[in-house]
Amino acid sequence: MTSLPAISEVPTLSTEARAAILDTLFEPCPQLHTLSVSLLHERSFDSYDALIAAVGEQLSALYDSRLESDTRWLDAILVAHPRLGDKKVDSEQSRREQAQLNQTAGADDDAAEKLASLNRAYEEKFPGLRYVVFVNGRSRPVIMEDMQRRIDRGDLAQEKVDGIKAMCDIASDRAKKLGG
Known part of the structure; x- marks a missing residue:
């Protein structure tokens, strides 16, 4: 997706088009589709940031849940993001972001x-x-x-909170870049 539809159009779009918006803003993920595609149909949003915040609330609700199935669901959504530095990245947005990281690093083999x-x-x-x-x-x-600081911290719960925040920050940045 090279641009986002007008936010006012989102509730009227097909299921596939709403899923494509989620894929573009976040990452392709069937669990996120199941969680959030209907939200994009049922609610109107004033901005893409408001839409992203609503998805963030859904992710936070999964985090707050004591159900093991919700924990697994959240983990599947968080792991949809590619590893930093991976050569094979499916998402067009992630490929661009990874390329930018490599440019700022002077991508050498040791790094x-x-x-x-x-x-x-x-x-x-x-x-x-x-x-x-x-x-x-x-x-x-x-x-x-x-990354090393977070490994050393060793706080699984905080990693999930940080992951949700990072996903929403990334999605907001992508929306701005795509005219949303």
């Missing part, structure tokens, strides 16, 4: 291996999750320092 090592360490520390962060022009070394 790429260190990032891959940090990804592995993160996923060992937090099984079933993936490190999600809003890059926002920060360099690869700064991002890797943040």
Whole structure:
């Protein structure tokens, strides 16, 4: 999707078009479709930021739930984001963001291996999750320092809160870039 439809049109769009909006703003994820596609039909929003905030509220409700099924559902949504530095990235938006990270880093083999090592360490520390962060022009070394700090912190609950916030920040940035 190279641009977003007018926010006023969203409730009238087909299920597939509403799912495509979620895929563009967040990442392609069947669990997010199930959670949020109907929200985009049932409610009108004044802005894409308001839509993103409403999805964020749904994600936070999953986080707050004591049901194991909700925990698994949230984890599946959080892991929809690709690993930083991955060569194979499905989402067009993520490919652009990853390319920007590589440009700010001067992508060399040592830095790429260190990032891959940090990804592995993160996923060992937090099984079933993936490190999600809003890059926002920060360099690869700064991002890797943040990743190491979060690994050292070792707080699974905070990782999920941070992941939800990062997803919404990323979605908001994407909406602005796409004219939403």
